[in-house]
Amino acid sequence: xxxxxxxxxxxxxxxxxxxxxxxxxxxxxxxxxxxxxxxxxxxxxxxxxxxxxxxxxxxxxxxxxxxxxxxxxxxxxxxxxxxxxxxxxxxxxxxxxxxxxxxxxxxxxxxxxxxxxxxxxxxxxxxxxxxxxxxxxxxxxxxxxxxxxxxxxxxxxxxxxxxxxxxxxxxxxxxxxxxxxxxxxxxxxxxxxxxxxxxxxxxxxxxxxxxxxxxxxxxxxxxxxxxxxxxxxxxxxxxxxxxxxxxxxxxxxxxxxxxxxxxxxxxxxxxxxxxxxxxxxxxxxxxxxxxxxxxxxxxxxxxxxxxxxxxxxxxxxxxxxxxxxxxxxxxxxxxxxxxxxxxxxxxxxxxxxxxxxxxxxxxxxxxxxxxxxxxxxxxxxxxxxxxxxxxxxxxxxxxxxxxxxxxxxxxxxxxxxxxxxxxxxxxxxxxxxxxxxxxxxxxxxxxxxxxxxxxxxxxxxxxxxxxxxxxxxxxxxxxxxxxxxxxxxxxxxxxxxxxxxxxxxxxxxxxxxxxxxxxxxxxxxxxxxxxxxxxxxxxxxxxxxxxxxxxxxxxxxxxxxxxxxxxxxxxxxxxxxxxxxxxxxxxxxxxx
Numbered sequence: 010x011x012x013x014x015x016x017x018x019x020x021x022x023x024x025x026x027x028x029x030x031x032x033x034x035x036x037x038x039x040x041x042x043x044x045x046x047x048x049x050x051x052x053x054x055x056x057x058x059x060x061x062x063x064x065x066x067x068x069x070x071x072x073x074x075x076x077x078x079x080x081x082x083x084x085x086x087x088x089x090x091x092x093x094x095x096x097x098x099x100x101x102x103x104x105x106x107x108x109x110x111x112x113x114x115x116x117x118x119x120x121x122x123x124x125x126x127x128x129x130x131x132x133x134x135x136x137x138x139x140x141x142x143x144x145x146x147x148x149x150x151x152x153x154x155x156x157x158x159x160x161x162x163x164x165x166x167x168x169x170x171x172x173x174x175x176x177x178x179x180x181x182x183x184x185x186x187x188x189x190x191x192x193x194x195x196x197x198x199x200x201x202x203x204x205x206x207x208x209x210x211x212x213x214x215x216x217x218x219x220x221x222x223x224x225x226x227x228x229x230x231x232x233x234x235x236x237x238x239x240x241x242x243x244x245x246x247x248x249x250x251x252x253x254x255x256x257x258x259x260x261x262x263x264x265x266x267x268x269x270x271x272x273x274x275x276x277x278x279x280x281x282x283x284x285x286x287x288x289x290x291x292x293x294x295x296x297x298x299x300x301x302x303x304x305x306x307x308x309x310x311x312x313x314x315x316x317x318x319x320x321x322x323x324x325x326x327x328x329x330x331x332x333x334x335x336x337x338x339x340x341x342x343x344x345x346x347x348x349x350x351x352x353x354x355x356x357x358x359x360x361x362x363x364x365x366x367x368x369x370x371x372x373x374x375x376x377x378x379x380x381x382x383x384x385x386x387x388x389x390x391x392x393x394x395x396x397x398x399x400x401x402x403x404x405x406x407x408x409x410x411x412x413x414x415x416x417x418x419x420x421x422x423x424x425x426x427x428x429x430x431x432x433x434x435x436x437x438x439x440x441x442x443x444x445x446x447x448x449x450x451x452x453x454x455x456x457x458x459x460x461x462x463x464x465x466x467x468x469x470x471x472x473x474x475x476x477x478x479x480x481x482x483x484x485x486x487x488x489x490x491x492x493x494x495x496x497x498x499x500x501x502x503x504x505x506x507x508x509x510x511x512x513x514x515x516x517x518x519x520x521x522x523x524x525x526x527x528x529x530x531x532x533x534x535x536x537x538x539x540x541x542x543x544x545x546x547x548x549x550x551x552x553x554x555x556x557x558x559x560x561x562x563x564x565x566x567x568x569x570x571x572x573x574x575x576x577x578x579x580x581x582x583x584x585x586x587x588x589x590x591x592x593x594x595x596x597x598x599x600x601x
Contacts, residue, residue, distance in 0.1 A: 013207070013211050013214070014204070014207040014208060014211045017203060017206070017207035017210070017211070018200060018203040018204050018207055020203075021199050021200075021202075021203035021206075022196055022199055022200055022203065025195050025196060025199040026192065026196060029188070029191065029192045029195055029196075030192070033185070033188035033189075033191075033192070036184065036188065037181055037184060037185060037188070040180065040181060040184055041177065041181055044177040044180060044181075045150065045177065048150045048172050048174070048177065049134055049150070049152065051094060051172060052094060052134075052150065052151075052152035052170045052171070052172055053152060053154075055094045055096055055170050056096070056152060056154045056168045056170045057154075059096050059098065059168050059170075060154070060156060060168055062075070062079065063075045063076070063079075063098070063107070064098065064156055064166055064168070069100070069106060069166075072098050072106055072107030073106070073107040073108070073112070073114055075107070076096070076107055076108065076109050077112070093172075093173075094109075094170055094171070094172045095108070095109055095110050095170060095171050095172070096108065096109040096168070096169075096170050097109070097110070097114065097117065097119065097168070097169040097170070098114075098166050098167070098168055098169075099119065099124065099166065099167040099168075099169055100165075100166055101128075101163075101164055101165060101166070103124075103128075105117040105118070105119065106166075119169055121135055121137070121139075121151050121153065121169070122135045123135040123151045123152060123153035123169070124153045124167055124169055126153065127153035127154060127155045127164070127167040127168075127169070128155065128164050128167060130155055130157075130162060130164060131155070132152075132153070132154045132155070133152070133153055134150070134151065134152050135150075135151045135152075135153075136148070136149070136150050136151065136174065137149065137151070139171075147173055147174075147175060148173075148174040148175060148178070149171040149172065149173060149174060150171060150172050150174050150177075151169070151170070151171040152169070152170050152171065153167055153168070153169045153170075154167070154168045154170075155167055156168060216245075276293065276295065277295065277367070278295060278364055278365060278366050278367075279292075279293060279295040279296035279298075279299045279300070279363075279364070279365030279366075280292070280293050280295075280296070280362065280363070280364060280365070281296055281305070281313070281362070281363040281365070282360065282361070282362045282363070283310055283324055283360055283361050283363075284324070284359070284360040285324050285325060285358060285359050285360050286324070287309070287310035287311075287323055287324050288310075289305065289306050289310075290360070292305050292306065295365070296365055299339070299342070299344050299365050299367060300316060300317075300339060300344065300365065301339055301340060302316070310322075310323065310324070311323070316337070317337055317344070317346035317363070317365070318336075318337045318346070319346060319348060324350075324358060324360060324361050325358065327348070327350050327358050327361060336368055336372055341369070342367055342369045343367070343368050343369045343371075343372040344365055344366065344367060344368065345365075345366050345368045346363055346364070346365055346366075347363070347364040347366070348361055348362075348363050349361065349362045349363075349364070350362075400421065446573075446577060448491040448494060448577060448578070449491050449493070450489050450490055450491050450578075451489070451490075451491075451492065452487050452488075452489055453487070453488055453489075453490055453492050453495070454485075454486065454487055455486035455487070455488050455520060455527055455529065455598065456486055456520055458492060458495060458496065458499070459479065459499060459518060459520060459529060460479065461496065462496055462499040462500050462503055463477050463479055463503065463518065465496075465500060466500060466503045466504060466507060469504065469507050470507050470516065473507065473510070473511075473512045473513070473514075474512050474513045475507060475510055475512070475513065475514055475515070475516060476515055476516070477515075477516050477517075477518060478515055478516070478517045478518070479518045479519075486520060486522065486527045488527060488598045488599075488600075490578050490598065491578070494574045494577075494578075495574070495578070497570075497571075497574065498570075498571040498574050498575060498582070498596065499529070499531075499596070501567045501568070501570070501571050502531045502571065502594045502596075503516070503518075503531060505533075505567065505568075505594075506531055506532075506533035506535065506592075506594075507533075509533060509535035509536060509592075510533045510534050510535045510591075511534060511535070514533070514534035514535075515534060516531065516532070516533055516534075517530075517531075517532040518530070518531050518532075519532075522600075525599065525600055526597045526598060526599060526600060527597075527598045527600060528595055528596065528597055528598075529595070529596040529598075530593055530594065530595045530596075531593070531594045531595075532591060532592070532593040532594075533591050533592055533593075534590075534591045535591050535592055536588070536589065537586045537587050537588040537589055537590055537591055537592055538584070538586040538588070538592055539588055543584060543586055546568055546584060547568050547569055547571075547572045547582070548569065549566055549569045568582075575596060575597075578598065579599050580596065580597050580598045580599060581596075581597040582594065582595070582596055582597070583595055583597070
């Protein structure tokens with residue numbers, strides 16, 4: 010059943026068939042209930058008639074004579090197989106003492122659940138098969154009603170009436186045959202109309218499918234003819250528009266591909282690309298020069314990974330994240346490799362792109378930096394000793410060497426600045442500890458203060474091509490603070506975001522309010538802080554990355570001072586961070 014036309018027709022037929030079956034079943038059940046209820050009414054009425062006209066006005070010896078002489082009662086007698094009612098009177102001993110069926114009722118013995126219920130004092134209906142006067146099994150609907158002694162709950166007589174249920178069954182069979190015939194007619198009409206309707210719908214779809222196959226063969230210049238304005242016509246029109254856009258996009262992709270190929274082959278970095286099977290799909294000319302290899306396309310993937318110091322043997326074992334190998338010495342050069350997997354729609358690694366970069370100069374500079382950091386780290390405990398050492402060296406005669414003396418003086422000046430900053434931070438903390446800090450609070454617009462801090466840090470951020478995104482709000486966030494001290498806190502947090510954020514990243518600053526507080530949050534795109542380090546970042550001299558913080562000129566006291574300033578204003582400062590994503594520092598100011 011691959012044709013949508015056949016599926017559509019089958020669906021229509023199934024729908025109509027289900028509806029007709031449900032409707033017919035409901036009609037049959039409803040008709041059966043109505044006929045049964047009508048039979049119950051007739052049986053109840055006839056039993057009441059026997060009670061009022063026979064039992065209540067005659068003696069038991071005359072009951073049978075009453076059935077024989079009373080035309081109304083005799084009319085209910087069973088004649089052949091007609092739907093007339095049988096009436097019987099059964100005494101308390103279970104004997105039939107009067108009946109519309111036979112002249113000698115004592116020959117009739119009835120056994121039915123309704124009679125048992127009647128003798129128990131309850132009226133009851135039942136349904137079942139029994140032998141009629143002709144000796145055949147017939148389905149009857151039975152009704153038994155108790156007649157009690159006067160002022161007693163003991164049963165005197167039971168009136169037992171029953172009616173032939175065969176006419177009800179025949180009525181249901183006739184109705185069922187009619188419904189079955191109706192179903193066949195409805196299915197036939199539905200099949201014809203459904204086929205015509207499906208043909209109307211599927212013909213344009215078949216044409217679209219044919220055109221789509223031509224698209225796959227790059228035949229996209231012939232538009233389809235729109236023959237209608239309905240949804241199918243609109244689909245065809247949109248298909249034509251799609252073909253135009255697709256043709257344009259293919260041309261743009263070809264142009265972009267050519268540009269990319271030109272760029273890759275003329276860039277100073279080497280680029281290798283492998284698919285998930287480890288097959289080389291691209292390599293520019295620089296790769297061979299950097300790696301000093303010929304015929305790169307013939308080198309297996311595992312061997313290439315050894316050449317660039319990457320401990321992997323196949324692409325499938327790489328996780329969906331980039332990583333960089335340690336520099337590899339190739340001749341007099343140092344080459345680093347950055348491996349970046351690319352994934353498919355299922356987020357599975359589909360291949361890998363390797364960027365090879367000549368870092369010879371960077372390696373030399375890095376070695377120099379490491380040596381300098383090692384020397385400074387060794388002397389940082391006693392910066393005065395460092396200054397004294399350079400000063401003594403100058404006094405020994407190096408001062409007459411202009412170039413060398415200038416370098417030493419710059420080191421001394423740098424150490425002095427670091428000491429000055431360290432002393433200033435320590436004095437601030439000392440004032441906080443001794444409650445000697447003098448605040449000059451005044452009503453200040455929080456948004457204006459944030460804007461000022463951003464302006465002050467703009468030059469520092471522009472050096473790293475970073476930009477600020479400030480979610481400003483209308484003036485009205487008025488807080489009673491010392492503007493200079495809060496400026497110090499905000500500037501420290503913004504500068505930290507600039508320092509630890511990557512080049513070209515975005516620093517987002519937002520202001521918000523709750524029922525009790527005004528909030529200022531500063532979000533960077535830095536390396537983030539681990540869960541173990543996060544509780545300690547406001548401790549004095551605590552650094553998450555000690556070497557990096559010292560290289561950036563930090564003292565390890567900035568956040569501690571910021572915390573003291575905020576607490577002096579009855580506010581709070583807290584941080585949220587995710588490794589590899591960034592950090593959000595939030596300042597909380599009370600409204601009152």
